[in-house]
Amino acid sequence: MKLLQLPLVALLATTALAQNCVIGGPKNGTHVKPGKNITVEVDRPDSLTGSTEVAIIIGFMSCVGFPNSQCPPPDELIGSVLYNGPYNPQFHTNVTPTKPPYQNFSVMIPTTARKGVAQLSVTHVSLVGAGPFPLLESLNVSLIVQ
Numbered sequence: 826m827k828l829l830q831l832p833l834v835a836l837l838a839t840t841a842l843a844q845n846c847v848i849g850g851p852k853n854g855t856h857v858k859p860g861k862n863i864t865v866e867v868d869r870p871d872s873l874t875g876s877t878e879v880a881i882i883i884g885f886m887s888c889v890g891f892p893n894s895q896c897p898p899p900d901e902l903i904g905s906v907l908y909n910g911p912y913n914p915q916f917h918t919n920v921t922p923t924k925p926p927y928q929n930f931s932v933m934i935p936t937t938a939r940k941g942v943a944q945l946s947v948t949h950v951s952l953v954g955a956g957p958f959p960l961l962e963s964l965n966v967s968l969i970v971q
């Protein structure tokens with residue numbers, strides 16, 4: 826039984842890797858201001874395995890006050906939810922260099938954001954393959970609130 830399960834787990838892991846999203850922007854270390862909107866670009870590299878998008882959550886959390894200004898992982902704490910809803914990545918052919926399908930979201934940095942390091946997170950939920958199996962992934966970049 827164990828022997829039979831291993832290849833499936835390996836297959837699922839490989840498939841899951843191919844479904845990963847990438848935060849195309851803002852770049853890690855970007856300076857932001859409370860109350861101002863920023864564009865969050867969520868890239869979804871094209872892959873062979875069919876997957877169905879379910880939703881994404883864009884979160885913001887100040888890391889000030891945590892040891893070494895290190896926020897808890899975004900799959901444990903999200904903080905303020907800046908966006909929660911559908912994710913519909915599209916090809917944008919008018920951009921150079923060519924990018925994978927992506928979607929931009931305009932979200933506002935909370936007016937109460939504390940100065941210093943903060944964590945912007947993207948939590949992505951999708952259905953992968955014919956099974957399908959659910960995929961949950963968390964991504965993050967650090968922002969500097971001025």
Ligand SMILES: *[C@@H]1O[C@H](CO)[C@@H](O)[C@H](O)[C@H]1NC(C)=O
Nearest residue numbers: 853854855942966967968969
């Ligand atoms: C992101 O930026 C933060 C703060 O500037 C820095 O501490 C961290 O090492 C950077 N992480 C990566 C993956 O570059």
Ligand SMILES: *[C@@H]1O[C@H](CO)[C@@H](O)[C@H](O)[C@H]1NC(C)=O
Nearest residue numbers: 896897898899900964965966
């Ligand atoms: C944030 O993302 C970087 C890769 O960009 C990763 O190395 C790091 O473990 C993540 N941090 C947390 C707290 O999940």
Ligand SMILES: *[C@@H]1O[C@H](CO)[C@@H](O)[C@H](O)[C@H]1NC(C)=O
Nearest residue numbers: 850864865866917920928929
């Ligand atoms: C999405 O946002 C990025 C970064 O701000 C920008 O370069 C790109 O032109 C935007 N794409 C669209 C279709 O608005």
Ligand SMILES: *[C@@H]1O[C@H](CO)[C@@H](O)[C@H](O)[C@H]1NC(C)=O
Nearest residue numbers: 862863907908931932933934
């Ligand atoms: C700023 O972000 C909020 C969500 O945080 C959004 O509702 C609003 O439309 C955005 N404003 C602009 C000008 O894009």
